[in-house]
Every structure is written in structure tokens, then in C-alpha cells.
Amino acid sequence: MSLKLENPSVVLKQVGEIVIENRPVPKLQDSHYVKIAIKKTGICGSDVHYYTHGSIGPFVVKNPMVLGHESAGIVVEIGADVQNIQVGDRVAVEPGVPSRYSDEYKSGNYNLCPCMVFAATPPYDGTLARFYTVPEDFVVKLPDHVSLEEGALVEPLSVAVHATRIAKVTFGDRVAVYGAGPVGLLIAATAKAYGATEVLVIDVFDNKLELARTLGATHTYNSGGDRGLSEADLVAKQLAALNGIPPNVVFDASGAEPCIRAGINLIKAGGTYVQVGMGKDDVNFPLTVMGTKELTVRGLFRYSYDDYKMAVKLVSENRVDVKKLITHRVKFDDAVKAFELVRDGKAVKCIIDGPEDI
Structure with a gap:
């Protein structure tokens, strides 16, 4: 095998333990592949979680695995069909x-397919x-x-697109997003692009909240100093950040139980709550509040039909500046x-170049 055909992989x-080693150059699996x-x-945070813990829920790394799933590149070969x-x-x-x-x-929900072949899972x-x-x-x-x-x-942006479409965000909506990691930031930006007129982002790091404002957040709130407050006082302060008018759509991109509980308590009656972030398998959930407010509560898993194309469109039309x-x-x-x-919290989003051609 010539050097040009080597397939260095992370x-x-x-x-x-992460190493760079050569893997076999993959062949087209059928005539419709590229x-x-x-x-x-x-x-992505999931890549880092496998690196530090070796598993996410039922997905356990048992053999060496090539990492990465947020990628773009150039087509070098196509199948006959x-x-x-x-x-x-x-x-x-x-x-x-x-x-x-x-x-x-x-049924059009291919992201839920139990036989999904997903990169680096x-x-x-x-x-x-x-x-x-x-x-x-x-x-x-x-x-x-x-x-x-x-x-x-486009990959993390597609998650944001899927979340926003599930919540049916439209013009005039008031949105709150818990967690200003990459996906939370992109949800805020996408919600604004879809017409939300007020977008509150809640996090504990000022630099991430400053970034949220450049991406479309109209309000931010740093909850880092709220430890020790009662849940009612915490929600009251978050509500004040929205000038006292509750959001009708809430996304949790943190996976943290206090954020989940606050989001359900903060949201307007009849609103829509979407759980995006992954956290503990079981949390103390305000079930009665959900029922008495008659909320629509949705889970979210990755993305589905047309979300990738919509994400590319948002980028190409400068509606979301992922850079x-x-x-x-x-x-x-x-x-x-x-x-x-990424593991040490020093990067919001880190891009790996290449590998360069030899």
C-alpha cells in the first residue's frame, strides 16, 4: 500500500488512551455509496465522554474505536449508481x-431506528x-x-434544528435555553432564526453567555451565584431576566436536574418543553407542575429527515454563524x-484539520 493510500485514524x-494508527482504506459497500x-x-462531548468513561448508557466501548462524527470533506470516489x-x-x-x-x-423517524449505524458509537x-x-x-x-x-x-447545528422543529418554534415565541454548550448555543441561534422574538440563555460562565448574545440571545442569566437559593427564588430570578413574562418554549441542553426542574417551573402554562441534554438516568421531576400546566414535554435524539439540509441552508444564508x-x-x-x-472545558468547539494529503 502506498503512503497516499494509508488511512491514518484517531x-x-x-x-x-487515544492513538493515531493506520486502518484499512474503506471500500465502497455498495453502488450507492461515496x-x-x-x-x-x-x-463533540460524546466523543470526550467515551474517552473519559468508555460508555454512554448502553453504548460501551469494548474494542478499539475510531472517534469523531462531526465531519466534512471532499468526495473522492462514487459508486456506479x-x-x-x-x-x-x-x-x-x-x-x-x-x-x-x-x-x-x-415512518419518517429514522433517528429512532434500533439498527442505526452511527459513527463513533x-x-x-x-x-x-x-x-x-x-x-x-x-x-x-x-x-x-x-x-x-x-x-x-452542520452536525451539532442539525441537533438544534431538530429541537427547534420539534418545539414548533415560530415568530413571536419566547424561548429559554438552559446550558450554553455548543448545542445550547446553537439552539438559541436557531430559535432566533426561526422567529423567536425573545431568547433567554442560562449558564454559569459569563464567556459563554457573551457568546450566546452574539448568536442571537436577547437575554442571558448567570446562575452561578444562585446556590443555596430556594427553587422558587431561583425561578423568580430567571423569570425576572425575561422581564417577568414566562417563556412558552423551554429547552434543557444541560442534562442537570436543577435546570430541568427550573425549566418546568419557569415555562408558561400550555407551553412546550424539550429535553435535549443527557444527564443522570433518573431525576426528580416536577410531575404535578407538568400536569397542572398541561405542558407538552418532548424528548430529543439526534436529528431526522431534512434537518441536515435545513442546517446547511441556515449556514449558507448567514442565519446562523457557526464559526x-x-x-x-x-x-x-x-x-x-x-x-x-474539550475535556478540560477550555474549548467551546475544537476543530481537527486533516489528515493532510501525503
């Missing part, structure tokens, strides 16, 4: 492919390699003015540094 060998030379990859993608196209890669035979796929390898293959209908072409870095961030999330960039050979930056 591999999680075991908890706390091969992509990966150029940019963002680091590929119709809409050409060699040389710059694309965002949707990293989860469902079974074409499941009820979930047939055990036992499946991720995208942090020179080459990656995927069906042609799970890539989205990027307009010429959209960078590959922006293309990599503002990028705080660090590292070379492929320094990939371990990227995971450490």
Missing part, C-alpha cells in the same frame, strides 16, 4: 445510517480518519461560499490535544 484504544476524504472534524453526488463535491457528512427496513425508517468506527464511506443520501453538498469548517459544524463557536483548531497529529481541551 483511535480510542481504551479509557484515557468515499469522502475527511478534511475537518469537530469534537450514485446520481446526485460527484467526485470533487464538498460535503457535510451525516454520520448515522438507519436500517432501510425498520418501522422507524418507514460502539461498535461502529467514526469519521476521524483520512477516508470515510457513507450512502450518497447521507451527505449534503456545501455551497461554494460555505467552508468545510462550517460543514463540520463563532470555534475557539480552537489543531492539526490531525495533535488530535489528543483537542480531546483534552
Whole structure:
């Protein structure tokens, strides 16, 4: 195998150990697949969680696994029956492919497919390699003015798009978002793009709240000094941040029980609450408040039909500026540094370049 055909990959060998090693160059699995030379990859909290804990819920790393699932690149090979993608196209890669035979796929909820093959979710390898293959209908072409870095961030933006569409956010809505990590920030930006007129973002870090304002938040609240307050006083202070008028849509992107409880107590009667963040398996949930307010409470898992295309459209029309999330960039050979930056809370979003061609 020539050097040009080597497939360097970022591999999680075991908890706390990441190495770069060569993997076989993947072949097209059928005539509808395309091969992509990966150029940019963002680091997600789930990647870091596998690095530090080795599992997320039922997904346990039992064998070495290639990391990464927020990627964009250039198509270098296409199958014989590929119709809409050409060699040389710059694309965002949707990293989860469902079974074409499941009820979930047939009903239009393919993100819920129990047979989903999702990059960097055990036992499946991720995208942090020179080459990656995927069906042609799970890539989205990027307009010429959209960078590959922006293309990599289409993945977390698609989560925000899915959340906003589930909540049916529209013009005039008042929105609160708990948690100003990348997904929370993108939910705030997407909600604003969908027409929300007031968007409150709640977090404990001022730098993240400042970033939220540049992305569309109209109000921010730092809850870092609220420890020791009663739940009623905490909610009252958050309500005051919205000038005393409760939001009709609340997203929790933190997974933290105090935020979940506050969100249910804060929301307007008849409103919609969407749980985005992952936390403990079981929390103390204000069930009576949910019932007496007659809330619509929704879960969220990744993204589904058309969310990726909508995310690309939001970026291409400058409705959401995903570039503002990028705080660090590292070379492929320094990939371990990227995971450490995110693990230690030093990066909002870190992009890994390459690997470069040899």
C-alpha cells in the first residue's frame, strides 16, 4: 500500500488512551455509496465522554474505536449508481445510517431506528480518519461560499434544528435555553432564526453567555451565584431576566436536574418543553407542575429527515454563524490535544484539520 493510500485514524484504544494508527482504506459497500476524504472534524462531548468513561448508557466501548462524527470533506470516489453526488463535491457528512427496513425508517423517524449505524458509537468506527464511506443520501453538498469548517459544524447545528422543529418554534415565541454548550448555543441561534422574538440563555460562565448574545440571545442569566437559593427564588430570578413574562418554549441542553426542574417551573402554562441534554438516568421531576400546566414535554435524539439540509441552508444564508463557536483548531497529529481541551472545558468547539494529503 502506498503512503497516499494509508488511512491514518484517531483511535480510542481504551479509557484515557487515544492513538493515531493506520486502518484499512474503506471500500465502497455498495453502488450507492461515496468515499469522502475527511478534511475537518469537530469534537463533540460524546466523543470526550467515551474517552473519559468508555460508555454512554448502553453504548460501551469494548474494542478499539475510531472517534469523531462531526465531519466534512471532499468526495473522492462514487459508486456506479450514485446520481446526485460527484467526485470533487464538498460535503457535510451525516454520520448515522438507519436500517432501510425498520418501522422507524418507514415512518419518517429514522433517528429512532434500533439498527442505526452511527459513527463513533460502539461498535461502529467514526469519521476521524483520512477516508470515510457513507450512502450518497447521507451527505449534503456545501455551497461554494460555505467552508468545510462550517460543514463540520452542520452536525451539532442539525441537533438544534431538530429541537427547534420539534418545539414548533415560530415568530413571536419566547424561548429559554438552559446550558450554553455548543448545542445550547446553537439552539438559541436557531430559535432566533426561526422567529423567536425573545431568547433567554442560562449558564454559569459569563464567556459563554457573551457568546450566546452574539448568536442571537436577547437575554442571558448567570446562575452561578444562585446556590443555596430556594427553587422558587431561583425561578423568580430567571423569570425576572425575561422581564417577568414566562417563556412558552423551554429547552434543557444541560442534562442537570436543577435546570430541568427550573425549566418546568419557569415555562408558561400550555407551553412546550424539550429535553435535549443527557444527564443522570433518573431525576426528580416536577410531575404535578407538568400536569397542572398541561405542558407538552418532548424528548430529543439526534436529528431526522431534512434537518441536515435545513442546517446547511441556515449556514449558507448567514442565519446562523457557526464559526463563532470555534475557539480552537489543531492539526490531525495533535488530535489528543483537542480531546483534552474539550475535556478540560477550555474549548467551546475544537476543530481537527486533516489528515493532510501525503
